Amino acid sequence: MAPRLIITGSTGYIGARLVAMARERGFDVVELGRRLGPAWRIGDEPAASDLEGAIGLVHLAHSWATPPEAAEEENVNISGTLKLAEAAKAAGVPRFVFASSTSSRREALNVYGRTKFRIEEHLAACKAAPIVRIARIGLVYGGPRTAMYGLMAKLAALSPILPMIGLSRKVQPIHLDEVAAGLLALATGENQPLKTFVLAPEKPISFAAWLRILRRGQGKGNLHFIPVPLTAALLACRMTKLLPLIPTVDPERVLGLAGAAPMESSESLRLLKLNLADPAPTLAGEFGQTHEEPSRREAQALLRYLGIAPTEIQLQRLCEGLRREGLSPLGLSPAMIRHPGLLALFEPPANRTRHRLAQALYLADLASEPERASGKKVGFFGAMLAISSDVLLFPLRVLLAGRYR
Amino acid sequence: MNGPDADFIIIGSGPAGVSAAFPLIAAGRRVLMLDGGDDAGSQEESRSVRVLGSNLESLRTDDGSSPKLQTPAARGILEPFRRQSGITGDGFIPIGSLARGGLSNIWGAQISYLDAEDIANWPIDIASLQRSYEHVAKRIGISRNADVAIDADGEPVLPLGATAAHVLHRHQAVKPADGSFRLFPAVNAILSAARPGRAACDLRDDCLYGCPTGAIYNSRRDLLLLRKSPHFRLLDNMQAISLTHSSGWTVGTADGSSFSAPRIILAAGVLGTAALLADLLPFGEQGLRLLNSPTLAVPLLCPPRLLRSPTPTHSLAQLGLSLRYGSGASDYVTGAIYEVGTLPAQSFINRMPLGRKAGRAAFELIGSSLLVGTIYYPGDQSHSYIRRDETAGKRLTVRGGFADGFGLRDETLKKMLRREWKRLGLIQLPGASLAEPGIDAHFAGTLPMGAAGPFGTSSDGELNLHPGLYVVDGSILPDLSSKYVTMTIMANADRIAHRLAETEANSAL
Numbered sequence: 001m002a003p004r005l006i007i008t009g010s011t012g013y014i015g016a017r018l019v020a021m022a023r024e025r026g027f028d029v030v031e032l033g034r035r036l037g038p039a040w041r042i043g044d045e046p047a048a049s050d051l052e053g054a055i056g057l058v059h060l061a062h063s064w065a066t067p068p069e070a071a072e073e074e075n076v077n078i079s080g081t082l083k084l085a086e087a088a089k090a091a092g093v094p095r096f097v098f099a100s101s102t103s104s105r106r107e108a109l110n111v112y113g114r115t116k117f118r119i120e121e122h123l124a125a126c127k128a129a130p131i132v133r134i135a136r137i138g139l140v141y142g143g144p145r146t147a148m149y150g151l152m153a154k155l156a157a158l159s160p161i162l163p164m165i166g167l168s169r170k171v172q173p174i175h176l177d178e179v180a181a182g183l184l185a186l187a188t189g190e191n192q193p194l195k196t197f198v199l200a201p202e203k204p205i206s207f208a209a210w211l212r213i214l215r216r217g218q219g220k221g222n223l224h225f226i227p228v229p230l231t232a233a234l235l236a237c238r239m240t241k242l243l244p245l246i247p248t249v250d251p252e253r254v255l256g257l258a259g260a261a262p263m264e265s266s267e268s269l270r271l272l273k274l275n276l277a278d279p280a281p282t283l284a285g286e287f288g289q290t291h292e293e294p295s296r297r298e299a300q301a302l303l304r305y306l307g308i309a310p311t312e313i314q315l316q317r318l319c320e321g322l323r324r325e326g327l328s329p330l331g332l333s334p335a336m337i338r339h340p341g342l343l344a345l346f347e348p349p350a351n352r353t354r355h356r357l358a359q360a361l362y363l364a365d366l367a368s369e370p371e372r373a374s375g376k377k378v379g380f381f382g383a384m385l386a387i388s389s390d391v392l393l394f395p396l397r398v399l400l401a402g403r404y405r
Numbered sequence: 406m407n408g409p410d411a412d413f414i415i416i417g418s419g420p421a422g423v424s425a426a427f428p429l430i431a432a433g434r435r436v437l438m439l440d441g442g443d444d445a446g447s448q449e450e451s452r453s454v455r456v457l458g459s460n461l462e463s464l465r466t467d468d469g470s471s472p473k474l475q476t477p478a479a480r481g482i483l484e485p486f487r488r489q490s491g492i493t494g495d496g497f498i499p500i501g502s503l504a505r506g507g508l509s510n511i512w513g514a515q516i517s518y519l520d521a522e523d524i525a526n527w528p529i530d531i532a533s534l535q536r537s538y539e540h541v542a543k544r545i546g547i548s549r550n551a552d553v554a555i556d557a558d559g560e561p562v563l564p565l566g567a568t569a570a571h572v573l574h575r576h577q578a579v580k581p582a583d584g585s586f587r588l589f590p591a592v593n594a595i596l597s598a599a600r601p602g603r604a605a606c607d608l609r610d611d612c613l614y615g616c617p618t619g620a621i622y623n624s625r626r627d628l629l630l631l632r633k634s635p636h637f638r639l640l641d642n643m644q645a646i647s648l649t650h651s652s653g654w655t656v657g658t659a660d661g662s663s664f665s666a667p668r669i670i671l672a673a674g675v676l677g678t679a680a681l682l683a684d685l686l687p688f689g690e691q692g693l694r695l696l697n698s699p700t701l702a703v704p705l706l707c708p709p710r711l712l713r714s715p716t717p718t719h720s721l722a723q724l725g726l727s728l729r730y731g732s733g734a735s736d737y738v739t740g741a742i743y744e745v746g747t748l749p750a751q752s753f754i755n756r757m758p759l760g761r762k763a764g765r766a767a768f769e770l771i772g773s774s775l776l777v778g779t780i781y782y783p784g785d786q787s788h789s790y791i792r793r794d795e796t797a798g799k800r801l802t803v804r805g806g807f808a809d810g811f812g813l814r815d816e817t818l819k820k821m822l823r824r825e826w827k828r829l830g831l832i833q834l835p836g837a838s839l840a841e842p843g844i845d846a847h848f849a850g851t852l853p854m855g856a857a858g859p860f861g862t863s864s865d866g867e868l869n870l871h872p873g874l875y876v877v878d879g880s881i882l883p884d885l886s887s888k889y890v891t892m893t894i895m896a897n898a899d900r901i902a903h904r905l906a907e908t909e910a911n912s913a914l
Binding site: 387 | 451452453455456457461463464488712749751754755756757758759760761762763764765766767769770
């Protein structure tokens with residue numbers, strides 16, 4: 001007799017993957033939903049017979065058809081979740097996992113985040129509290145290109161120039177498989193010490209860097225942004241409502257992008273034994289691309305430009321460093337790779353630390369540091385030559401600096 | 406209920422903890438030391454690991470902090486404390502360490518001694534402190550920097566860098582206007598001759614990346630000696646988190662173990678100790694006064710040394726200096742001058758408006774003529790408090806700040822310093838900056854010896870109202886002069902441990 005696991009919202013982006021993974025691992029999955037299994041929609045009182053004997057319930061369902069700031073009893077997401085949790089408790093289900101979000105905050109910009117927060121508060125205060133586990137999930141990516149992830153992947157691949165809001169805000173991308181594994185661990189694991197878990201990487205990255213990773217994963221080159229202030233974006237949303245013939249855009253989505261502060265996840269990851277993968281290679285793999293060769297050649301060019309005859313270990317280090325920083329590939333032209341000296345025309349001053357080529361050269365400099373013989377120096381004339389050519393090339397660089405920004 | 410685990414439990418394996426352990430085990434007392442860290446990272450490592458970290462964590466963009474705090478070594482020492490101590494800063498960077506050897510892993514190794522005037526307000530006499538200075542100095546090994554041309558009078562010396570030597574000669578040749586400014590070869594806890602288990606300094610100037618030879622003193626190495634004694638036990642990865650008192654004291658650790666002894670010695674560092682005592686001290690509205698040293702960093706250029714090659718030396722302090730800015734006993738700053746040519750080039754190149762290749766060339770060209778002066782003010786120029794946030798349980802927040810009128814004093818001092826730089830033929834470069842409070846890591850005065858009330862300790866570091874609970878780290882120094890404080894913390898811990906070793910051990914029933 002396989003252990004039973006109940007999943008709501010099982011047809012969604014996360015739900016479908018969770019169901020598949022749970023069945024793979026030998027659970028008897030019961031899908032509570034509109035289309036499959038026992039007919040149920042959020043807000044309904046579930047039949048006790050559907051719940052009894054389950055070892056856990058994962059609640060992913062979320063209704064978007066509810067008036068945004070409705071009071072508790074009117075808001076089907078809140079009342080429905082509480083109903084479900086209490087029914088699970090009454091039926092003796094030992095664990096109720098509620099899928100929340102890293103945007104869950106009392107003052108979240110968007111209704112979604114605020115609603116999730118309100119649900120969390122009510123769950124903590126209701127009769128079912130002892131069996132409730134909350135999973136605050138980061139920005140989910142990977143797998144089928146649907147939901148928010150599909151939208152972002154499409155956006156990133158659209159064009160090399162993208163008007164965007166919230167570029168500097170931090171996001172915490174986590175792979176769909178990792179979310180599913182985390183939820184499964186929460187729904188089936190014995191006595192977890194925490195009530196609230198954060199399923200997200202420890203190190204947030206900027207939204208801009210994330211879109212770049214998505215673009216490069218699809219084998220496209222650079223991505224440049226036109227930063228758009230939030231107010232302008234909201235105004236545009238309002239315009240879409242007024243103007244005929246163009247699809248309306250829900251400001252909710254825009255506010256979701258404008259986002260919230262990152263959440264601390266190290267403890268949760270440790271407890272759930274989740275070791276998160278690096279998104280760039282994972283995506284590259286999923287999109288059927290690998291960048292091994294080109295990025296290696298780029299690393300070689302960067303080192304040679306700095307006057308270093310690269311060794312194997314330095315190349316490996318630099319490739320790794322470039323990949324971690326989301327600088328792989330830089331998109332150096334074949335001519336550059338053949339004649340690294342040409343980089344002199346494009347190199348920005350080293351104190352422009354946000355410039356991608358400057359960052360890449362900094363990493364190259366560091367990657368070759370351990371083997372640097374102390375005391376070996378450029379001569380006086382060599383140094384003078386390097387500095388004066390830098391000064392002479394300056395005007396040209398200003399013109400060309402945009403190339404690898 | 407079993408018997409006590411030891412006569413004394415020492416919490417912390419940093420300089421204060423080991424200094425307290427030696428006298429106790431010499432007197433035959435059983436000592437159990439709880440260390441928040443472990444032995445990892447102490448084995449010999451390749452330069453690559455020391456520069457880039459074992460998983461290349463250095464290959465990330467420069468975060469703009471001081472080069473000293475950016476090395477993998479420093480990150481490994483500071484990071485766990487930052488994450489697990491529950492202490493946050495507000496205008497203050499709470500520096501502490503859970504690693505084996507504590508902050509001695511990344512200290513600048515400068516040695517200063519307090520004199521009778523410095524400790525006028527302490528409830529102890531200078532003679533007992535001086536005796537302990539001698540004990541500690543003998544144990545850790547100290548060398549003075551010296552100009553190789555001069556024959557030293559029998560004390561161990563390390564070569565002074567050529568640029569520092571140039572500045573020192575100039576100071577001796579051009580007499581200062583008054584006696585307020587002193588400049589002298591720095592004294593550091595670095596070996597110039599090998600000792601068992603530690604090699605002499607190899608002058609490879611890689612100090613910032615950790616010292617593979619063990620020439621720079623690190624209390625980690627003392628633990629090897631301590632462990633040879635049958636009276637000493639060391640437990641790894643035991644982060645103490647609670648203290649409770651019934652018949653004796655019981656220490657609870659993060660992994661749920663507990664240990665008891667009639668006497669507990671806290672040596673967890675000023676912030677670590679405050680966190681441990683959070684439940685025993687009535688923090689109140691105002692919180693706990695913390696002394697720290699406001700710190701100034703000044704980049705300097707020594708034109709006569711342009712285009713010359715640097716000479717082999719270590720990259721710690723080359724020269725020490727002090728400058729009086731007021732008439733009060735403690736109204737002087739203490740500082741050190743470093744040669745920049747020996748520091749990692751990248752963090753300088755990253756701030757230059759030149760391409761990387763040209764930047765490196767420029768750095769190598771002028772590097773040997775660049776110096777950095779770091780100047781420490783006395784603790785009374787800080788205005789920092791450790792507060793307890795009642796809503797967040799045991800979490801502490803350190804609010805950093807400067808004393809009233811500090812801005813004016815700072816301006817006056819900078820003027821005085823500019824006068825001295827000029828006299829020494831040095832050009833002050835733009836970019837002098839006052840560090841954020843906390844970065845100095847010179848902390849003291851939270852539980853001053855000789856003070857009455859719940860925040861005071863006896864002259865033996867015993868916490869008022871809590872018999873059997875002793876503190877031996879910087880917390881109990883009643884005031885903080887601008888001199889480097891580590892040597893004094895060690896000596897004071899040694900002094901207290903000698904006194905505790907003399908007293909009869911309680912027969913715990």
